[in-house]
Amino acid sequence: MRIxxxxxxxxxxxxxxxxxxxRMYVCGMTVYDYCHLGHARVLVAFDVVTxxxxxxxxxxxxxxxxxxxxxxxxxxxxxxxxxxxxxTDRMIRAMHEDxxxxxxxxxxxxxxxxxxxxxxxxxxxxxxxxxHAYAADNGDVYFAVESFPDYGKLSKKKLEDLVAGxxxxxxxxxxxxxxxxxxxxxKPGEVSWQSPWxxxxxxxxxxxxxxxTKCLGDTFDIHGGGPDLLFPHHENEIAQxxxxxxxTFVHTWMHAxxxxxxxxxxxxxLGNFFTIREILExxxxxxxxxxxxxxxxxxxVDYSEDNLAEAGRTLxxxxxxxxxxxxxxxxxxxxxxxxxxFAEVMDDDFNTxxxxxxxxxxxxDINHHRREGDEEAAKRSAAVLVRLGAxxxxxxxxxxxxxQADTGSELTAQDIxxxxxxxxxxRKAKDFAEADRIRDDLLEKGIILDDSREGTIxxxxxx
RNA sequence: GGCGCGGUGGCAGAGUGGUUAUGCAGCGGACUGCAACUCCGUGUACGCCGGUUCGAUUCCGACCCGCGCCUCCA
Numbered sequence: 463m464r465i466x467x468x469x470x471x472x473x474x475x476x477x478x479x480x481x482x483x484x485r486m487y488v489c490g491m492t493v494y495d496y497c498h499l500g501h502a503r504v505l506v507a508f509d510v511v512t513x514x515x516x517x518x519x520x521x522x523x524x525x526x527x528x529x530x531x532x533x534x535x536x537x538x539x540x541x542x543x544x545x546x547x548x549x550t551d552r553m554i555r556a557m558h559e560d561x562x563x564x565x566x567x568x569x570x571x572x573x574x575x576x577x578x579x580x581x582x583x584x585x586x587x588x589x590x591x592x593x594h595a596y597a598a599d600n601g602d603v604y605f606a607v608e609s610f611p612d613y614g615k616l617s618k619k620k621l622e623d624l625v626a627g628x629x630x631x632x633x634x635x636x637x638x639x640x641x642x643x644x645x646x647x648x649k650p651g652e653v654s655w656q657s658p659w660x661x662x663x664x665x666x667x668x669x670x671x672x673x674x675t676k677c678l679g680d681t682f683d684i685h686g687g688g689p690d691l692l693f694p695h696h697e698n699e700i701a702q703x704x705x706x707x708x709x710t711f712v713h714t715w716m717h718a719x720x721x722x723x724x725x726x727x728x729x730x731x732l733g734n735f736f737t738i739r740e741i742l743e744x745x746x747x748x749x750x751x752x753x754x755x756x757x758x759x760x761x762x763v764d765y766s767e768d769n770l771a772e773a774g775r776t777l778x779x780x781x782x783x784x785x786x787x788x789x790x791x792x793x794x795x796x797x798x799x800x801x802x803x804f805a806e807v808m809d810d811d812f813n814t815x816x817x818x819x820x821x822x823x824x825x826x827d828i829n830h831h832r833r834e835g836d837e838e839a840a841k842r843s844a845a846v847l848v849r850l851g852a853x854x855x856x857x858x859x860x861x862x863x864x865x866q867a868d869t870g871s872e873l874t875a876q877d878i879x880x881x882x883x884x885x886x887x888x889r890k891a892k893d894f895a896e897a898d899r900i901r902d903d904l905l906e907k908g909i910i911l912d913d914s915r916e917g918t919i920x921x922x923x924x925x
Numbered sequence: 926g927g928c929g930c931g932g933u934g935g936c937a938g939a940g941u942g943g944u945u946a947u948g949c950a951g952c953g954g955a956c957u958g959c960a961a962c963u964c965c966g967u968g969u970a971c972g973c974c975g976g977u978u979c980g981a982u983u984c985c986g987a988c989c990c991g992c993g994c995c996u997c998c999a
Contacts, residue, residue: 471929489999500999534997618928619995666997688999693928695998719930720993727993756948757938762931762992772937772949779948782962807939815939819947829963894958901960912962919962 463518463809465684466760468692468715469616473811478683479713484515484522487674487712489687489695490572492529492666493553494538496737497560499765500721500728504688506751507718507759509566510854511686514808517853525677526569527670528554531576531663536652546653560738563747565855571677575669579655582664582672585706586644586657594705598635601647601660605667607640610701616715617693642698644668667698671706674699680707686716719762728765736765746867748856749774749924755814755854774924777856778865780847783825785861785919787832789844800824804850814854821850821857865921873907882911882918 464473478484488508491501508524515522529535530550539546561568575582586603589595594609607613613621624640643665648654654661664672674682680703687696696715703711720727723734741750753773757763800820807816824847831840851857866875881900888896901911908923 491999492997498999502999504999532997614928617994620927623927624995689993690998693994694996718999720999722992725991729998760930761938764937768949769937775950776937776948779962785962810940813939815947819939822947826964833964889958892958898959905961910961913957913960914962921961 464811465714465716466811467713468717469712471618474714476714478520479681482519482521484520484684485678485682486512486522486524486684486686487670487678487682488524488526488569488685489670489691490526490528491553491557492532492534493550493557494532494535495553496739497557498728498735498737499723499741500688501557502560502564502738502741502750503721503754503759503763504686504718505561505566506564506754506855508686508716510755510759510814511684511716511812512567512569513853513855514812518805523571523678524569525571525573525674527673528572528574529666529669530554530574531653532666556739560742563742564738564751565748565858567855573673573677575664575673578669578673578676579664581676582668583655583657585668585672585675585702588706589644589702592705594701595644596637597659600635601662602635602643603645603659604636604641605644605698605702605705606637607642607701608638610705612704613640613701614697616700617697619693619697642667642694644702667695668702670695671699671702671711675703675707675711680709680711682712684714684716685712686718689717689720692717717760719758719760722762722764724766725764741770745770745774746864746869746924748859748864749777752777752856755856756818757815759812759814771924778921778924780821780825780851780857781859781861781864783828784844784847784857785865786916787828787840787844789848790838790841792845792849795842795845795849798846800827800846801850804853808853817850817854821847821854824850865919867922869908869922871908871922873904873909878904878909878920882920885911886918 463476465476466473486508488504491497508526512522512524531546535546535550539549542549586595589605590597590603593606595603595605597603607621614624621640625638644667645657645659645662646665647659648661648663654663674685685696700711722728723736726732726734728734728736749770753770754763756773800823804817804820807813807820810816824843827843828840828847831837831843848857868874881904885897885900888894888900904911904920910921910923912919912921
């Protein structure tokens with residue numbers, strides 16, 4: 463299979479360091495607020511990567527960190543008047559809830575920065591000993607960017623340009639404007655840890671270097687993250703890690719695309735920032751996931767009401783194919799052309815859009831078989847649809863649960879069943895005016911009826 | 926200014942040197958008491974200008990437009 467590597471800017475044949483094993487690290491959240499759609503994109507993108515690699519037979523060890531000490535966390539905790547650990551505990555819980563709803567599998571390890579202070583200190587000391595970092599007079603420790611000739615290899619930036627164009631206010635303690643903090647001296651009253659350079663706390667970049675190499679070794683296969691982490695975060699991680707260990711840090715760098723909202727960049731200043739929980743109040747979680755997966759993970763994606771509504775209609779169609787069918791037992795269904803086609807497109811840098819086209823082809827097969835009355839064939843195709851859906855984290859619900867999930871409407875399932883019965887009676891009496899009145903009444907309340915030979919079934923509108 | 930990405934049919938969104946993406950929406954038909962679901966059929970594409978080629982949406986160059994990063998940010 464081939465994966466686009468940000469480092470080389472091209473798709474490369476994927477080769478693991480150790481046969482059959484993939485070691486992957488993804489930069490996770492800084493837990494000072496609820497996760498937003500951009501986080502969801504990264505979460506889902508690498509969830510699909512993990513699921514597909516496992517589907518492909520790889521033993522994937524997935525590590526995603528939590529940054530639980532940081533300026534923003536301390537500031538927010540201060541604003542709230544709470545202990546910072548209360549804030550981070552709460553946000554981590556919320557994050558896990560959001561993830562679960564979106565069908566994101568838990569990573570194998572979820573290291574928290576505050577649990578790795580010793581490793582961080584050890585790495586900083588190594589860097590100082592190697593001449594790659596220095597303790598400044600103010601108690602901070604900085605990485606000396608000029609000590610790493612490869613600096614800029616990921617983001618394709620030249621050090622001269624960075625230094626010349628540095629917008630950062632001149633930090634007198636730094637030897638060069640491009641240098642960045644590995645350790646920050648504590649301000650009075652701030653939470654801090656002991657270090658050889660006095661009380662302080664780790665800089666953001668070093669946390670990821672320390673946690674990733676501790677969990678996965680000096681060199682590992684895949685490192686992923688959001689598009690805006692490419693520089694400086696990931697660039698700095700490479701510098702720190704390679705200077706500290708003397709080895710290549712990562713083979714394949716993967717970056718997800720950005721989220722936009724109604725053609726504008728999603729940002730707090732524009733007021734178009736959506737948290738996952740806000741969105742889940744309006745749309746079923748699986749619809750949000752479908753929306754995210756329906757375009758390539760590297761492309762920029764535009765969040766809008768229209769796009770989500772369309773995702774809902776399309777997912778509805780796929781679930782319709784599965785409705786009223788008990789899929790054949792997975793083990794009884796051999797690999798099909800659809801499975802092969804699915805693997806072919808996913809092998810090409812996780813082309814989920816192409817994979818979804820395969821899902822539609824399978825759904826089409828199911829519908830055909832049902833029309834022709836071939837229940838067994840339909841059941842086998844349904845099994846294929848469910849197993850391929852699983853690789854994308856889709857179509858794993860009972861169709862009825864998907865169609866009838868209570869979205870907080872005024873009608874309960876019982877109310878609806880009663881009205882359907884009343885309509886059935888009216889139809890039997892050929893009172894179609896009354897039957898249609900009931901159906902229209904339900905439609906107004908977001909309930910759609912489907913008549914079939916076996917009777918009438920209902921679903922809640924996805925729009 | 927530096928680095929990078931992209932412009933595909935009404936919309937969303939893959940892909941390809943010559944042959945169907947796929948989905949949503951639309952239109953016609955079958956099914957239905959009428960619908961819904963489903964099936965069949967159907968239209969509209971590859972920013973602009975050059976070049977390479979027997980042939981380019983697909984490769985090369987210029988141009989126009991949009992976007993991201995360069996500062997904490999997924």
